[in-house]
Amino acid sequence: MLFFTFGFSNPRSSTYLFNMKLKFSSLFFFVFSVLLTFAQKKKEPQVLVFGSGIIGYSAAVQASLSGVQTLWIVDDDVLVPEFMLRPTGLENLPNVDGGIWLKTLMSIRASAPSDSLARIDKQELNPRLFENAVEKVISQQTNLTIVRSSKIAAINKKRRTWEVILGNRYSYTINCIIDASIDQKLSLFSHKDDNEQKNTKARKLEEFSPSDIRSLVAAGEFHNDIYGVQLADLIHYENNGFFNLAGVSNIIDTVASTAPLRSCIGQALGATAAYLAFFKKESSEIAIRELQTELMNYGARILPYQDLSIDDPNFLAIQRVGLAAVFEAKWQGNLVSFGREDKVINTEIKQIFNQLYSRSQLWFLENNARVDELTLKDALSLIKFVGLRGDEIDREVQRYWSEKFNFSGTYDEDRLLRRYEFMVLLDRYASPYVKKVSQQGNFVF
Numbered sequence: 415m416l417f418f419t420f421g422f423s424n425p426r427s428s429t430y431l432f433n434m435k436l437k438f439s440s441l442f443f444f445v446f447s448v449l450l451t452f453a454q455k456k457k458e459p460q461v462l463v464f465g466s467g468i469i470g471y472s473a474a475v476q477a478s479l480s481g482v483q484t485l486w487i488v489d490d491d492v493l494v495p496e497f498m499l500r501p502t503g504l505e506n507l508p509n510v511d512g513g514i515w516l517k518t519l520m521s522i523r524a525s526a527p528s529d530s531l532a533r534i535d536k537q538e539l540n541p542r543l544f545e546n547a548v549e550k551v552i553s554q555q556t557n558l559t560i561v562r563s564s565k566i567a568a569i570n571k572k573r574r575t576w577e578v579i580l581g582n583r584y585s586y587t588i589n590c591i592i593d594a595s596i597d598q599k600l601s602l603f604s605h606k607d608d609n610e611q612k613n614t615k616a617r618k619l620e621e622f623s624p625s626d627i628r629s630l631v632a633a634g635e636f637h638n639d640i641y642g643v644q645l646a647d648l649i650h651y652e653n654n655g656f657f658n659l660a661g662v663s664n665i666i667d668t669v670a671s672t673a674p675l676r677s678c679i680g681q682a683l684g685a686t687a688a689y690l691a692f693f694k695k696e697s698s699e700i701a702i703r704e705l706q707t708e709l710m711n712y713g714a715r716i717l718p719y720q721d722l723s724i725d726d727p728n729f730l731a732i733q734r735v736g737l738a739a740v741f742e743a744k745w746q747g748n749l750v751s752f753g754r755e756d757k758v759i760n761t762e763i764k765q766i767f768n769q770l771y772s773r774s775q776l777w778f779l780e781n782n783a784r785v786d787e788l789t790l791k792d793a794l795s796l797i798k799f800v801g802l803r804g805d806e807i808d809r810e811v812q813r814y815w816s817e818k819f820n821f822s823g824t825y826d827e828d829r830l831l832r833r834y835e836f837m838v839l840l841d842r843y844a845s846p847y848v849k850k851v852s853q854q855g856n857f858v859f
Contacts, residue, residue: 459485459559460691461684462578462588464566465595466490468497468673469659469666469680472514473592475551476684478558479712482691484684485586486560489595493552493560496668497544504536504670507635507749509723511536512715514551515677516724521547527713527724569603576656589694590655590687594680596668598658615664616641619750624739624766628855629702631682631709633718634675636665639748640718643679645705645853648686649697655690657683678714685709702853706737719743721751727820731841732834738846739855740766741833758788758836769857770846771800791827793836801844811839 460482463474471494474486492498511519511532519532522543552558565581569591579585593600619633619642632643647661659666662679666672685708689700706716710733715724717736722729736743736752740763744753760782767774777799785792790811798807808827815825821835840846850858 457483459483459586460589461485461592461687462487462576462586462590463592463594463684463687464489464600465593466493466495467594467596468494468515468677469596469683470592470594471548472677472680473594473684473687474558474560475514475555476681476709476712477592477688477691478555478684480685480688480692480708482557482688484555484558484688485588486558487564487566487580488560488562489565489599491563493562494544494548496670496673497539498541498548500541501538502541502670503538504673506533506536506671506674507638507640507718507720508533509720510635510640510715510718511674512718512724513678513681513709513713515674515681516715517713518544518547518551521550529723529725566600566603569600571654574654576654588655589691591657592683592687593656593658594683596659596666598660601658603656616643616647616662618642619743620745623855624742625851625855627717627739627743628737628851629853630716630737631686631702631705632675632678632714633716634672634678635718636672636675637669640750641665641675643682644855645686645700645702648679648683649700652697655687657687681712681714682709698853700853702851702855703847710734717752718750719752720749721754728834728838731838734845734847735837735841738770738849740770740837740840740846752833752837754832754834756833758793758831758833760785760788767796767800770849771844773802774800787830788836789827790825790829790831790835793831793839794827797840797843803843807843 461477461484463470463477463484463486466488470486470488474484477484496502509529511529516527516532519535520527522535523531525531552560561580566578567581567583568579570577572587576588576591577585578588578591591600619640622642626642626644629644629646630642631645631648633640643662648657651658651660665675685705686700689695689705690697709716710730717733719732719736722732732752741752744751764778774796777796781792788796794808794811798804811819812825815821819838852858
């Protein structure tokens with residue numbers, strides 16, 4: 415019971431009674447407005463993720479990070495059982511950790527992203543510490559609601575949404591659904607025409623063409639090889655916002671060493687579903703560059719170059735130019751690199767530059783005979799020409815060579831340029847990543 419003191423008035427006076435009614439009315443409308451505001455803020459979920467494990471966890475966290483109300487239905491009392499039930503050790507190829515997976519690892523020790531620390535932490539993951547890290551990441555998600563130890567009784571297709579009924583008969587109206595369970599428990603509800611299904615498989619990254627690279631949304635180690643996942647793999651079996659793992663089923667298992675890759679796939683699924691729910695679009699309308707940018711904004715390591723550490727100050731610049739496929743990746747066994755120390759060869763970049771920048775043909779006509787390996791002066795000349803930039807760039811690069819660009823050595827316009835330096839400068843002054851591409855990775859002009 416609430417007690418209010420309104421002052422010492424004569425209880426028999428009409429003025430007293432009037433004041434009482436007025437104050438009570440004011441109080442009533444105040445409480446009502448507070449409750450109404452709370453009700454308005456409590457929004458229905460737009461994305462539902464089903465299934466415990468690292469895929470479901472990563473999908474749910476990313477959908478929440480992408481700004482949509484997300485409901486994670488966990489069919490277990492443990493959120494990520496592969497790491498919360500027993501000590502687990504895993505070894506991976508170098509520099510494959512990223513995104514929500516790496517964020518969780520770093521939450522164990524409250525550290526900034528670091529490949530070396532991740533390698534140490536993965537040697538033996540303590541279940542209690544991993545659980546604390548997961549709970550810490552979840553606690554930061556204002557758009558995420560979790561329902562544990564629950565089953566889904568029915569899923570009914572509405573006109574533009576899905577009605578999801580839980581085992582307790584509670585129902586939700588959902589825009590997008592992700593079946594992140596390893597055994598695909600929601601397959602009975604997918605409503606996908608079996609006649610439309612084709613045999614698609616995720617492939618090794620070394621098999622990717624340049625256009626395939628441009629449509630990449632996830633990559634990582636699977637049994638000692640680097641595999642890539644394109645947007646097409648994620649949406650091939652998508653049906654009106656209902657996602658499953660069919661397009662990547664050949665690289666889905668419960669082996670500990672595949673956790674970074676599975677987390678990347680979950681994160682990409684979460685971002686894709688959030689994109690459809692937020693923009694109210696079909697999967698065929700997804701802008702691949704917008705999706706990739708959203709993933710990289712939250713630490714996704716879309717291209718796991720072994721010669722690029724995640725704490726490199728130019729990490730994102732290299733990722734963006736890599737996703738434009740300006741250079742072919744270098745392979746040594748099962749390790750992939752962007753050729754950090756390699757020189758920039760005229761003939762290696764001419765064709766791709768002519769696709770990216772129509773003006774570049776004029777530059778190569780004038781300089782083809784003279785230039786073989788690009789010096790810093792040549793590279794800046796080319797970048798200024800295609801980027802429609804002036805000579806102020808020369809002065810800026812000289813001034814910030816070490817301070818802003820974090821390049822080694824000293825500024826010397828006659829030095830032969832490395833790929834690392836060229837990619838950073840190209841990203842800053844004539845970014846090829848912003849060129850629009852189709853979902854198949856082809857340039858759209």
